[in-house]
Amino acid sequence: MRPLRIIAALLLLSLTAAGCTGNPSEISHTPDTTAAQSKPELAPIDGLSNFALITQLGENYFGSLATEQPGEGLVWEDCLIHTRTGEKTSLTYPADLPDWTLGSGSFVVLEDRFLYEWKSYTFSLGGNTLHDMKLTRTDGKTGEVTVMDELEQTSPFIYLCKLSDEEFLSYSICRVPGEEAEYATLATAVRYTAEGGKTEIIRETYENDVSWTDSRGRLIERFAVDSGEIYGIGRRRIAGEYRFFLYRYSPTWEPVAEQPLNGLAEIIGTEQPYDFILQGDFIVLRTFETLSTYLLRVGENEVELILSGPDGSMQYALTDRRLYAISAVTDGPLCILHVLDTDGGSVETVSLPLPIREPFFVDMKALPSGDLWLTYNENGTYDPMTRRHFLLSRSVIDSRLTP
Numbered sequence: 085m086r087p088l089r090i091i092a093a094l095l096l097l098s099l100t101a102a103g104c105t106g107n108p109s110e111i112s113h114t115p116d117t118t119a120a121q122s123k124p125e126l127a128p129i130d131g132l133s134n135f136a137l138i139t140q141l142g143e144n145y146f147g148s149l150a151t152e153q154p155g156e157g158l159v160w161e162d163c164l165i166h167t168r169t170g171e172k173t174s175l176t177y178p179a180d181l182p183d184w185t186l187g188s189g190s191f192v193v194l195e196d197r198f199l200y201e202w203k204s205y206t207f208s209l210g211g212n213t214l215h216d217m218k219l220t221r222t223d224g225k226t227g228e229v230t231v232m233d234e235l236e237q238t239s240p241f242i243y244l245c246k247l248s249d250e251e252f253l254s255y256s257i258c259r260v261p262g263e264e265a266e267y268a269t270l271a272t273a274v275r276y277t278a279e280g281g282k283t284e285i286i287r288e289t290y291e292n293d294v295s296w297t298d299s300r301g302r303l304i305e306r307f308a309v310d311s312g313e314i315y316g317i318g319r320r321r322i323a324g325e326y327r328f329f330l331y332r333y334s335p336t337w338e339p340v341a342e343q344p345l346n347g348l349a350e351i352i353g354t355e356q357p358y359d360f361i362l363q364g365d366f367i368v369l370r371t372f373e374t375l376s377t378y379l380l381r382v383g384e385n386e387v388e389l390i391l392s393g394p395d396g397s398m399q400y401a402l403t404d405r406r407l408y409a410i411s412a413v414t415d416g417p418l419c420i421l422h423v424l425d426t427d428g429g430s431v432e433t434v435s436l437p438l439p440i441r442e443p444f445f446v447d448m449k450a451l452p453s454g455d456l457w458l459t460y461n462e463n464g465t466y467d468p469m470t471r472r473h474f475l476l477s478r479s480v481i482d483s484r485l486t487p
């Protein structure tokens with residue numbers, strides 16, 4: 085049994101985990117033909133009403149289940165659930181691995197089987213705390229958890245980006261002593277192999293002082309990978325004003341191009357991005373301070389806002405060369421799905437009938453097949469123990485788009 089799966093938003097008292105009482109029954113994807121007047125396009129997933137999906141690993145869903153414990157309330161457990169039978173596989177941990185406390189929520193999946201993620205195993209949250217960080221690999225077939233690497237650093241958050249099916253990028257942003265200012269911000273990126281081999285490939289230092297009109301170095305706030313190329317996003321102080329830039333790195337890990345992101349500061353203000361996705365000309369940012377989400381298009385001269393929403397009102401998912409975004413606001417019995425073709429640049433909306441009453445939107449995940457897993461509550465109220473899951477197939481989405 086392991087504690088709640090807590091992401092970076094824990095600093096803002098937000099949780100991502102929820103679960104289910106007892107073991108799930110056999111899973112069914114049968115549409116509920118009595119729930120809507122028209123033929124339903126969202127197929128209910130029965131038998132997992134209180135399951136919180138994280139991702140799919142081969143033939144298993146990976147996520148969190150909850151059980152009622154006397155005197156403790158709900159206790160969440162990460163586990164595997166077979167996609168067809170509903171059979172549960174508990175994770176097996178090294179005997180000396182303690183309970184983890186914090187994690188960024190960032191992970192990568194290699195070979196459609198192995199999930200990698202960093203977590204902190206330190207209970208103190210003081211300003212000078214060195215966090216005991218461990219990189220773990222969860223086998224999506226057996227449930228075995230293996231520690232792949234360990235380090236200590238001042239930040240409990242390390243983020244991952246997939247480079248290929250054999251390698252991934254691991255990066256973090258920490259505060260370190262400065263050379264000219266009191267402190268500096270250090271961004272480091274390390275390339276890992278599937279077996280744990282590692283090479284540091286990027287190290288960027290940024291310094292700023294209230295008395296300066298121009299900052300020193302590059303502030304890389306987040307990295308992203310698009311088609312195997314590494315990008316960084318961050319801001320610099322120039323002539324007393326903060327401006328955002330997008331940096332592209334060469335195959336030898338040198339910054340070879342930078343693009344001003346004019347207008348981005350006016351959109352997100354002083355908020356800091358904690359999630360950054362880049363595909364083609366599209367960017368998704370989610371911020372620390374309010375957990376707001378911004379869906380953006382990068383033009384030649386400025387950044388265009390396509391869709392945005394505060395915490396709980398918007399979710400997004402990424403598949404192969406396609407971005408999806410959905411708003412919690414429904415048009416009567418309909419949900420509005422935004423579909424972005426990141427190669428062609430088109431943006432379309434699809435209206436889908438929801439076979440439930442007063443839907444409260446909880447989450448959206450993209451599965452390896454390209455299908456979408458949507459989670460709602462009924463009666464307009466969030467309840468982690470009575471979730472309703474629906475499967476929206478890629479073929480249904482494609483049939484609703486302009487040929």
